[in-house]
Amino acid sequence: MNNEHKKITVVGAGNVGASCAQRIAERGYVDVVLMDIVESLPQGKALDILQSGPLLGFSNSIIGTNSYQETTNSDITIITAGVTRKPGMSRDDLLLANMEIVKGVTDNIVNYSPDSIIIMVTNPLDAMAQLAFRLSRFPRNRVIGMSGVLDTARFKAFIAMELNISVRDIQALVLGGHGDTMVPIPRLTTVSGIPIAEFLPEERINSIVDRTIKAGDEVLSKTGISAYYAPSAAIARMVDAIVLNENKILPCSAYLEGEYGINGVFVGVPVKLGRSGIEDIIEVKLTPQESEALMRSAEAVRELDKIMKLD
Numbered sequence: 269m270n271n272e273h274k275k276i277t278v279v280g281a282g283n284v285g286a287s288c289a290q291r292i293a294e295r296g297y298v299d300v301v302l303m304d305i306v307e308s309l310p311q312g313k314a315l316d317i318l319q320s321g322p323l324l325g326f327s328n329s330i331i332g333t334n335s336y337q338e339t340t341n342s343d344i345t346i347i348t349a350g351v352t353r354k355p356g357m358s359r360d361d362l363l364l365a366n367m368e369i370v371k372g373v374t375d376n377i378v379n380y381s382p383d384s385i386i387i388m389v390t391n392p393l394d395a396m397a398q399l400a401f402r403l404s405r406f407p408r409n410r411v412i413g414m415s416g417v418l419d420t421a422r423f424k425a426f427i428a429m430e431l432n433i434s435v436r437d438i439q440a441l442v443l444g445g446h447g448d449t450m451v452p453i454p455r456l457t458t459v460s461g462i463p464i465a466e467f468l469p470e471e472r473i474n475s476i477v478d479r480t481i482k483a484g485d486e487v488l489s490k491t492g493i494s495a496y497y498a499p500s501a502a503i504a505r506m507v508d509a510i511v512l513n514e515n516k517i518l519p520c521s522a523y524l525e526g527e528y529g530i531n532g533v534f535v536g537v538p539v540k541l542g543r544s545g546i547e548d549i550i551e552v553k554l555t556p557q558e559s560e561a562l563m564r565s566a567e568a569v570r571e572l573d574k575i576m577k578l579d
Protein backbone atom coordinates (compact mmCIF):
# COMPACT_ATOMS: atom_id res chain seq x y z
CA MET A 269 0.00 0.00 0.00
CA ASN A 270 1.25 3.45 -0.85
CA ASN A 271 1.20 5.54 2.34
CA GLU A 272 0.96 8.70 0.27
CA HIS A 273 -2.60 7.81 -0.71
CA LYS A 274 -5.46 9.73 0.81
CA LYS A 275 -7.98 7.61 2.68
CA ILE A 276 -11.58 7.94 1.59
CA THR A 277 -14.46 6.30 3.41
CA VAL A 278 -17.81 5.78 1.73
CA VAL A 279 -20.56 5.14 4.28
CA GLY A 280 -23.41 3.17 2.71
CA ALA A 281 -22.58 0.37 0.28
CA GLY A 282 -25.81 0.62 -1.68
CA ASN A 283 -26.23 1.78 -5.25
CA VAL A 284 -24.75 5.26 -4.84
CA GLY A 285 -22.08 4.26 -2.29
CA ALA A 286 -20.77 1.18 -4.10
CA SER A 287 -20.84 2.90 -7.48
CA CYS A 288 -18.97 5.85 -5.98
CA ALA A 289 -16.42 3.52 -4.34
CA GLN A 290 -15.87 1.89 -7.72
CA ARG A 291 -15.38 5.20 -9.52
CA ILE A 292 -12.93 6.59 -6.99
CA ALA A 293 -11.04 3.32 -6.61
CA GLU A 294 -10.57 3.24 -10.38
CA ARG A 295 -8.89 6.66 -10.21
CA GLY A 296 -5.98 4.77 -8.63
CA TYR A 297 -4.80 7.53 -6.32
CA VAL A 298 -6.82 6.99 -3.14
CA ASP A 299 -7.40 4.13 -0.70
CA VAL A 300 -11.07 3.39 -0.23
CA VAL A 301 -13.03 2.00 2.73
CA LEU A 302 -16.61 0.98 2.02
CA MET A 303 -18.70 0.82 5.20
CA ASP A 304 -22.26 -0.45 5.73
CA ILE A 305 -24.32 -1.87 8.58
CA VAL A 306 -25.38 -4.88 6.52
CA GLU A 307 -23.05 -7.72 7.37
CA SER A 308 -20.69 -8.89 4.62
CA LEU A 309 -22.25 -6.62 1.96
CA PRO A 310 -19.48 -3.99 1.87
CA GLN A 311 -16.82 -6.71 2.14
CA GLY A 312 -18.27 -8.51 -0.88
CA LYS A 313 -18.64 -5.37 -2.98
CA ALA A 314 -15.14 -4.17 -2.08
CA LEU A 315 -13.74 -7.55 -3.12
CA ASP A 316 -15.57 -7.35 -6.44
CA ILE A 317 -14.19 -3.85 -7.10
CA LEU A 318 -10.68 -4.94 -6.01
CA GLN A 319 -10.78 -7.77 -8.54
CA SER A 320 -11.30 -5.28 -11.36
CA GLY A 321 -7.90 -3.77 -10.46
CA PRO A 322 -5.82 -6.24 -12.51
CA LEU A 323 -8.04 -5.53 -15.52
CA LEU A 324 -8.15 -1.77 -15.18
CA GLY A 325 -4.65 -1.30 -13.82
CA PHE A 326 -5.21 0.09 -10.36
CA SER A 327 -3.57 -1.34 -7.24
CA ASN A 328 -4.67 1.02 -4.48
CA SER A 329 -6.43 -0.51 -1.51
CA ILE A 330 -10.20 -1.01 -1.28
CA ILE A 331 -11.73 -2.77 1.70
CA GLY A 332 -15.26 -3.31 2.97
CA THR A 333 -16.21 -3.20 6.63
CA ASN A 334 -19.01 -3.04 9.19
CA SER A 335 -16.78 -1.32 11.74
CA TYR A 336 -15.86 2.34 12.01
CA GLN A 337 -12.52 1.26 13.46
CA GLU A 338 -11.33 0.63 9.90
CA THR A 339 -12.39 4.10 8.80
CA THR A 340 -10.04 5.75 11.32
CA ASN A 341 -8.37 8.94 10.11
CA SER A 342 -10.14 9.16 6.79
CA ASP A 343 -9.30 12.32 4.86
CA ILE A 344 -12.73 12.41 3.27
CA THR A 345 -15.93 10.67 4.36
CA ILE A 346 -18.76 10.41 1.87
CA ILE A 347 -22.18 9.79 3.45
CA THR A 348 -24.56 7.83 1.23
CA ALA A 349 -26.18 5.79 4.02
CA GLY A 350 -29.92 6.02 4.17
CA VAL A 351 -33.24 5.08 2.69
CA THR A 352 -34.15 6.06 -0.84
CA ARG A 353 -37.20 7.39 -2.61
CA LYS A 354 -39.82 5.19 -4.18
CA PRO A 355 -41.64 6.54 -7.24
CA GLY A 356 -43.97 9.38 -6.20
CA MET A 357 -41.94 10.35 -3.14
CA SER A 358 -40.08 13.64 -2.78
CA ARG A 359 -36.58 13.87 -1.30
CA ASP A 360 -38.06 15.68 1.68
CA ASP A 361 -40.18 12.59 2.50
CA LEU A 362 -36.92 10.91 3.56
CA LEU A 363 -36.14 13.47 6.23
CA LEU A 364 -37.10 11.70 9.45
CA ALA A 365 -35.72 8.28 8.55
CA ASN A 366 -32.44 9.59 7.21
CA MET A 367 -32.01 12.08 10.03
CA GLU A 368 -31.54 9.24 12.52
CA ILE A 369 -29.09 7.45 10.23
CA VAL A 370 -27.03 10.58 9.50
CA LYS A 371 -26.87 11.45 13.21
CA GLY A 372 -25.29 8.08 14.00
CA VAL A 373 -22.90 8.26 11.06
CA THR A 374 -21.80 11.79 11.99
CA ASP A 375 -21.06 10.77 15.60
CA ASN A 376 -18.80 8.03 14.30
CA ILE A 377 -17.00 10.38 11.92
CA VAL A 378 -16.33 12.79 14.78
CA ASN A 379 -14.97 9.94 16.90
CA TYR A 380 -12.88 8.16 14.31
CA SER A 381 -11.95 10.83 11.75
CA PRO A 382 -12.13 14.22 13.46
CA ASP A 383 -10.13 15.90 10.69
CA SER A 384 -12.19 14.47 7.84
CA ILE A 385 -13.95 16.43 5.16
CA ILE A 386 -17.58 15.27 4.92
CA ILE A 387 -19.33 15.05 1.56
CA MET A 388 -23.06 14.64 2.14
CA VAL A 389 -25.07 12.71 -0.42
CA THR A 390 -27.96 11.30 1.63
CA ASN A 391 -31.22 13.08 0.86
CA PRO A 392 -32.68 15.54 1.55
CA LEU A 393 -29.06 16.51 1.24
CA ASP A 394 -29.01 20.20 2.11
CA ALA A 395 -30.82 19.42 5.37
CA MET A 396 -28.61 16.38 6.02
CA ALA A 397 -25.51 18.53 5.45
CA GLN A 398 -26.90 21.01 7.96
CA LEU A 399 -27.43 18.21 10.46
CA ALA A 400 -23.89 16.85 10.04
CA PHE A 401 -22.46 20.37 10.26
CA ARG A 402 -24.28 21.17 13.50
CA LEU A 403 -23.57 17.83 15.16
CA SER A 404 -19.94 17.54 14.12
CA ARG A 405 -19.08 21.17 14.86
CA PHE A 406 -16.60 20.89 11.99
CA PRO A 407 -15.69 24.18 10.32
CA ARG A 408 -17.87 24.95 7.35
CA ASN A 409 -15.14 24.30 4.80
CA ARG A 410 -15.22 20.62 5.81
CA VAL A 411 -18.94 19.88 5.35
CA ILE A 412 -20.04 19.94 1.71
CA GLY A 413 -23.22 18.76 0.03
CA MET A 414 -23.15 17.04 -3.37
CA SER A 415 -25.95 18.64 -5.32
CA GLY A 416 -25.05 21.29 -7.86
CA VAL A 417 -22.35 19.17 -9.51
CA LEU A 418 -25.02 16.60 -10.33
CA ASP A 419 -27.78 19.08 -11.17
CA THR A 420 -25.42 21.02 -13.45
CA ALA A 421 -24.33 17.81 -15.20
CA ARG A 422 -27.98 16.98 -15.84
CA PHE A 423 -28.63 20.48 -17.18
CA LYS A 424 -25.60 20.22 -19.49
CA ALA A 425 -26.62 16.77 -20.71
CA PHE A 426 -30.10 17.99 -21.68
CA ILE A 427 -28.72 21.06 -23.48
CA ALA A 428 -26.24 18.90 -25.41
CA MET A 429 -29.04 16.49 -26.39
CA GLU A 430 -31.24 19.36 -27.55
CA LEU A 431 -28.53 21.07 -29.61
CA ASN A 432 -26.74 17.92 -30.76
CA ILE A 433 -23.41 19.35 -29.67
CA SER A 434 -20.57 18.15 -27.47
CA VAL A 435 -21.38 18.25 -23.79
CA ARG A 436 -17.80 19.34 -23.22
CA ASP A 437 -18.49 22.75 -24.76
CA ILE A 438 -21.19 23.63 -22.25
CA GLN A 439 -20.61 25.70 -19.14
CA ALA A 440 -23.66 25.81 -16.89
CA LEU A 441 -24.68 26.75 -13.39
CA VAL A 442 -27.38 25.41 -11.09
CA LEU A 443 -27.85 27.03 -7.69
CA GLY A 444 -30.14 26.35 -4.75
CA GLY A 445 -31.27 23.28 -2.86
CA HIS A 446 -31.20 19.78 -4.34
CA GLY A 447 -34.94 19.52 -4.82
CA ASP A 448 -37.94 21.13 -6.44
CA THR A 449 -36.65 24.61 -5.59
CA MET A 450 -33.29 24.25 -7.35
CA VAL A 451 -32.35 27.24 -9.47
CA PRO A 452 -30.76 26.56 -12.88
CA ILE A 453 -29.30 29.82 -14.22
CA PRO A 454 -29.66 29.91 -18.05
CA ARG A 455 -28.29 33.47 -18.12
CA LEU A 456 -24.87 32.15 -17.10
CA THR A 457 -25.05 29.03 -19.26
CA THR A 458 -22.99 29.08 -22.44
CA VAL A 459 -21.87 26.93 -25.35
CA SER A 460 -18.20 27.68 -26.03
CA GLY A 461 -18.75 31.08 -24.43
CA ILE A 462 -21.92 31.84 -26.43
CA PRO A 463 -25.05 32.31 -24.26
CA ILE A 464 -27.61 29.53 -24.80
CA ALA A 465 -30.23 32.18 -25.56
CA GLU A 466 -28.42 32.51 -28.92
CA PHE A 467 -29.19 28.86 -29.66
CA LEU A 468 -32.61 28.26 -28.13
CA PRO A 469 -35.87 30.18 -27.74
CA GLU A 470 -37.02 30.97 -24.22
CA GLU A 471 -39.69 28.28 -24.08
CA ARG A 472 -37.21 25.53 -25.01
CA ILE A 473 -34.80 26.77 -22.34
CA ASN A 474 -37.64 26.79 -19.81
CA SER A 475 -38.58 23.26 -20.68
CA ILE A 476 -34.93 22.10 -20.29
CA VAL A 477 -34.80 23.89 -16.93
CA ASP A 478 -37.98 22.08 -15.89
CA ARG A 479 -36.61 18.71 -17.00
CA THR A 480 -33.40 19.39 -15.05
CA ILE A 481 -35.34 20.08 -11.87
CA LYS A 482 -37.23 16.80 -12.32
CA ALA A 483 -34.29 14.77 -13.68
CA GLY A 484 -34.05 12.57 -10.60
CA ASP A 485 -37.79 11.81 -10.78
CA GLU A 486 -37.51 10.93 -14.47
CA VAL A 487 -34.89 8.26 -13.74
CA LEU A 488 -36.75 7.02 -10.67
CA SER A 489 -40.04 6.63 -12.54
CA LYS A 490 -38.37 4.68 -15.34
CA THR A 491 -36.19 2.34 -13.27
CA GLY A 492 -38.08 2.23 -9.99
CA ILE A 493 -34.84 2.97 -8.13
CA SER A 494 -33.12 6.19 -7.20
CA ALA A 495 -30.45 7.37 -9.66
CA TYR A 496 -26.87 6.40 -8.97
CA TYR A 497 -24.65 6.48 -12.07
CA ALA A 498 -24.64 10.27 -12.41
CA PRO A 499 -24.72 10.91 -8.64
CA SER A 500 -21.65 8.72 -8.12
CA ALA A 501 -19.84 10.47 -10.97
CA ALA A 502 -20.63 13.82 -9.35
CA ILE A 503 -19.17 12.67 -6.03
CA ALA A 504 -16.03 11.41 -7.76
CA ARG A 505 -15.65 14.78 -9.49
CA MET A 506 -15.71 16.50 -6.09
CA VAL A 507 -13.20 14.00 -4.67
CA ASP A 508 -10.87 14.76 -7.60
CA ALA A 509 -11.06 18.49 -6.90
CA ILE A 510 -10.20 17.99 -3.22
CA VAL A 511 -7.57 15.24 -3.44
CA LEU A 512 -5.80 16.79 -6.43
CA ASN A 513 -6.14 20.26 -4.86
CA GLU A 514 -7.59 21.55 -8.12
CA ASN A 515 -9.14 24.73 -6.71
CA LYS A 516 -11.96 24.04 -9.11
CA ILE A 517 -15.12 26.09 -9.09
CA LEU A 518 -18.08 23.76 -8.72
CA PRO A 519 -21.60 24.32 -7.45
CA CYS A 520 -21.96 22.60 -4.06
CA SER A 521 -24.20 22.86 -1.05
CA ALA A 522 -22.39 25.07 1.47
CA TYR A 523 -23.22 26.67 4.81
CA LEU A 524 -23.81 30.33 4.08
CA GLU A 525 -22.96 33.06 6.54
CA GLY A 526 -24.37 36.11 4.82
CA GLU A 527 -23.29 35.31 1.26
CA TYR A 528 -26.11 35.95 -1.21
CA GLY A 529 -27.95 37.61 1.70
CA ILE A 530 -28.54 34.15 3.22
CA ASN A 531 -27.46 33.21 6.71
CA GLY A 532 -27.22 29.96 8.67
CA VAL A 533 -28.38 27.45 6.09
CA PHE A 534 -26.93 25.06 3.50
CA VAL A 535 -27.77 25.91 -0.07
CA GLY A 536 -26.15 25.27 -3.45
CA VAL A 537 -23.71 27.99 -4.58
CA PRO A 538 -20.47 28.02 -6.58
CA VAL A 539 -17.50 27.21 -4.37
CA LYS A 540 -13.78 26.78 -4.91
CA LEU A 541 -12.98 23.16 -4.04
CA GLY A 542 -9.43 22.28 -3.08
CA ARG A 543 -7.28 20.58 -0.47
CA SER A 544 -9.17 22.02 2.53
CA GLY A 545 -12.59 21.35 1.06
CA ILE A 546 -14.39 24.63 0.44
CA GLU A 547 -11.55 27.10 -0.06
CA ASP A 548 -13.89 29.92 -0.96
CA ILE A 549 -17.54 30.69 -1.62
CA ILE A 550 -17.98 32.53 -4.90
CA GLU A 551 -20.61 35.25 -4.90
CA VAL A 552 -22.09 35.87 -8.32
CA LYS A 553 -24.20 38.95 -8.94
CA LEU A 554 -27.71 37.63 -9.52
CA THR A 555 -30.74 39.30 -11.07
CA PRO A 556 -33.54 40.13 -8.58
CA GLN A 557 -35.54 37.20 -9.98
CA GLU A 558 -32.65 34.71 -9.60
CA SER A 559 -31.91 36.03 -6.14
CA GLU A 560 -35.53 35.61 -5.10
CA ALA A 561 -35.54 32.01 -6.39
CA LEU A 562 -32.38 31.28 -4.39
CA MET A 563 -33.94 32.79 -1.27
CA ARG A 564 -37.03 30.60 -1.74
CA SER A 565 -34.79 27.58 -2.06
CA ALA A 566 -32.96 28.52 1.16
CA GLU A 567 -36.30 28.94 2.93
CA ALA A 568 -37.36 25.45 1.86
CA VAL A 569 -34.17 24.04 3.42
CA ARG A 570 -34.79 26.11 6.55
CA GLU A 571 -38.25 24.54 6.88
CA LEU A 572 -36.63 21.10 7.06
CA ASP A 573 -34.21 22.37 9.69
CA LYS A 574 -37.16 23.43 11.79
CA ILE A 575 -38.66 19.95 11.56
CA MET A 576 -35.30 18.55 12.70
CA LYS A 577 -35.34 21.14 15.50
CA LEU A 578 -31.88 22.35 14.57
CA ASP A 579 -32.67 26.00 15.26
Ligand code: APR
Pocket residue numbers: 279280281282283284285303304305306348349350351352353362366369372373389390391392494495496499
Ligand atom coordinates in the same frame (compact mmCIF):
# COMPACT_ATOMS: atom_id res chain seq x y z
N1 APR B 1 -24.79 3.06 8.45
C1 APR B 1 -24.24 2.61 7.31
N2 APR B 1 -24.98 2.24 6.23
C2 APR B 1 -26.30 2.32 6.35
C3 APR B 1 -26.96 2.80 7.51
C4 APR B 1 -26.13 3.16 8.60
N3 APR B 1 -26.64 3.61 9.75
N4 APR B 1 -28.29 2.77 7.31
C5 APR B 1 -28.48 2.32 6.05
N5 APR B 1 -27.29 2.06 5.47
C6 APR B 1 -27.01 1.55 4.13
C7 APR B 1 -27.97 0.45 3.69
O1 APR B 1 -27.66 -0.78 4.30
C8 APR B 1 -27.77 0.46 2.19
O2 APR B 1 -26.76 -0.47 1.80
O3 APR B 1 -27.19 2.56 3.14
C9 APR B 1 -27.30 1.89 1.89
C10 APR B 1 -28.25 2.67 1.00
O4 APR B 1 -28.22 2.10 -0.25
P1 APR B 1 -29.44 2.12 -1.28
O5 APR B 1 -30.67 1.67 -0.59
O6 APR B 1 -28.99 1.40 -2.51
O7 APR B 1 -29.60 3.67 -1.57
P2 APR B 1 -28.80 4.57 -2.64
O8 APR B 1 -29.48 4.54 -3.95
O9 APR B 1 -27.36 4.23 -2.56
O10 APR B 1 -29.04 6.04 -2.04
C11 APR B 1 -28.48 6.42 -0.79
O11 APR B 1 -28.18 8.69 -1.50
O12 APR B 1 -28.85 9.79 -3.43
C12 APR B 1 -29.14 9.54 -2.08
O13 APR B 1 -31.57 9.69 -1.97
C13 APR B 1 -30.47 8.82 -1.91
O14 APR B 1 -30.58 9.17 0.46
C14 APR B 1 -30.30 8.22 -0.54
C15 APR B 1 -28.80 7.87 -0.50
